[in-house]
Amino acid sequence: MNKKTIAIIGGGAAGFFAGINIARNNPNYKVFILEKTVKTLQKVKVSGGGRCNITHHCFDNTQLSKNYPRGEEELLQAFTQFNVKDTISWFAHYGIKLKSESDGRIFPVSNTSQTIIDCFETAFKELNGKVHLNTEVVSLRKVDSIFEISLKNEKTVKADCVIVTCGGANNTGAYDFLKDFNIKLRLPIASLFTFNLKDKSITQLMGLSVANAQVQIKHSNYSQKGVVLVTHWGFSGPCVLKLSAFAAEFLHQNNYQFEIEINWASYFSTQTLFNKILELKNSGTKTWNYITAEVQLPKRLVAYFLTQIAIEPSKKLAETSNKKIEQFCQLVCSSTFEIKGKTTFKEEFVTCGGVDLKEVDIRTMQSKKIKGLYFAGEVLNIDGITGGFNFQAAWTTAYIAAMLKN
Numbered sequence: 001m002n003k004k005t006i007a008i009i010g011g012g013a014a015g016f017f018a019g020i021n022i023a024r025n026n027p028n029y030k031v032f033i034l035e036k037t038v039k040t041l042q043k044v045k046v047s048g049g050g051r052c053n054i055t056h057h058c059f060d061n062t063q064l065s066k067n068y069p070r071g072e073e074e075l076l077q078a079f080t081q082f083n084v085k086d087t088i089s090w091f092a093h094y095g096i097k098l099k100s101e102s103d104g105r106i107f108p109v110s111n112t113s114q115t116i117i118d119c120f121e122t123a124f125k126e127l128n129g130k131v132h133l134n135t136e137v138v139s140l141r142k143v144d145s146i147f148e149i150s151l152k153n154e155k156t157v158k159a160d161c162v163i164v165t166c167g168g169a170n171n172t173g174a175y176d177f178l179k180d181f182n183i184k185l186r187l188p189i190a191s192l193f194t195f196n197l198k199d200k201s202i203t204q205l206m207g208l209s210v211a212n213a214q215v216q217i218k219h220s221n222y223s224q225k226g227v228v229l230v231t232h233w234g235f236s237g238p239c240v241l242k243l244s245a246f247a248a249e250f251l252h253q254n255n256y257q258f259e260i261e262i263n264w265a266s267y268f269s270t271q272t273l274f275n276k277i278l279e280l281k282n283s284g285t286k287t288w289n290y291i292t293a294e295v296q297l298p299k300r301l302v303a304y305f306l307t308q309i310a311i312e313p314s315k316k317l318a319e320t321s322n323k324k325i326e327q328f329c330q331l332v333c334s335s336t337f338e339i340k341g342k343t344t345f346k347e348e349f350v351t352c353g354g355v356d357l358k359e360v361d362i363r364t365m366q367s368k369k370i371k372g373l374y375f376a377g378e379v380l381n382i383d384g385i386t387g388g389f390n391f392q393a394a395w396t397t398a399y400i401a402a403m404l405k406n
């Protein structure tokens with residue numbers, strides 16, 4: 001090989017980002033992407049509901065890294081090389097204007113992921129990068145200092161360096177092409193999913209959203225606060241998705257059968273709510289109708305709880321026994337639900353698992369065992385919650401890998 005040759009396995013977000021940066025830094029290198037399907041950047045296309053939520057408005061690396069159930073520590077280090085500010089500048093270099101939404105998600109102003117796809121494809125082409133479609137890598141080995149990459153079409157290509165950006169997978173079989181290198185893999189499992197209820201009675205409230213709930217997985221330390229949404233199958237919403245991501249491995253081990261406790265008004269404990277209602281009971285002629293405003297919960301939810309304990313909303317607090325008030329407080333602050341199974345969130349899902357981070361030098365993204373072999377993107381055991389964090393991890397790791405540092 002006359003020119004230094006760099007092969008990239010996988011034409012997704014991380015593959016293109018690495019490819020463009022390598023070609024930009026090294027105009028004399030031959031850079032090519034091997035993509036197993038007939039189309040590149042397919043996940044970018046569907047990402048963020050077709051708008052591509054490319055990163056998150058978070059400029060503090062420590063805060064940013066807290067959004068990664070797996071990879072927090074490693075990314076904290078990696079963000080010193082490439083973070084959200086760098087992502088914004090990188091896209092600005094290609095004339096892509098971005099906008100932040102009120103929840104912190106950042107999208108292209110065009111509101112279409114096609115803008116990002118066009119940017120990547122044009123930039124890579126202009127830098128003389130080549131894309132080979134329908135080119136699945138089936139094995140990889142290193143002979144002397146050269147990588148030999150065997151393809152499904154029975155051809156073999158050679159490269160001086162290889163960047164693996166083949167994305168997440170449902171099973172470790174997807175990474176079989178790495179087996180010659182004895183790279184330690186973590187079992188790929190789902191992250192970001194919603195909870196299916198065994199007893200569906202509360203689903204009569206479907207569509208109901210509670211802003212300040214706290215969900216705790218019983219017999220574990222996993223707990224999150226935020227918006228909980230009642231669906232026709234169980235519970236969803238940002239709080240549940242975040243909890244599913246942080247507890248992904250634990251829930252997988254428990255075969256997605258577990259119990260949760262919900263405090264629907266997390267600003268109260270059972271005791272503080274009880275004291276509050278007792279105060280109201282002793283101070284006048286208030287009815288249960290008044291409680292909806294007091295606990296700041298949707299009327300439908302309060303009515304549902306009152307039905308459970310056979311209290312008419314028009315009944316006076318003063319005529320209600322303390323026992324009933326206690327039962328109400330328990331329903332609000334510590335309702336228990338049995339979960340049986342999960343539903344994968346349709347808008348965005350990622351897998352946790354993949355290449356064990358101990359295999360990789362985070363300063364370079366190079367394999368600790370195999371010189372010249374780099375990893376970036378979702379193939380790594382890194383995953384973030386929803387909000388643009390997964391792409392940010394792809395940009396950061398691909399940028400570092402593209403420096404081809406030893």
Ligand SMILES: Cc1cc2nc3c(=O)[nH]c(=O)nc-3n(C[C@H](O)[C@H](O)[C@H](O)COP(=O)(O)OP(=O)(O)OC[C@H]3O[C@@H](n4cnc5c(N)ncnc54)[C@H](O)[C@@H]3O)c2cc1C
Pocket residue numbers: 009010011012013014015034035036037039040041042043044046047048049052053054055135136137138165166167168177346347348349350376377378379387388389390391392394
């Ligand atoms: C529906 C959906 C919406 C999403 N929306 C967002 C979002 O808005 N914001 C966000 O931050 N994240 C989002 N994500 C997550 C994000 O898309 C991924 O984290 C990101 O695409 C990972 O990039 P990657 O390049 O590592 O992998 P991928 O994008 O998965 O690319 C890997 C590529 O490698 C190819 N490949 C695999 N094996 C081989 C092989 N053996 N040989 C050759 N090629 C191979 C694959 O075909 C694929 O093209 C979303 C995910 C989904 C599924």
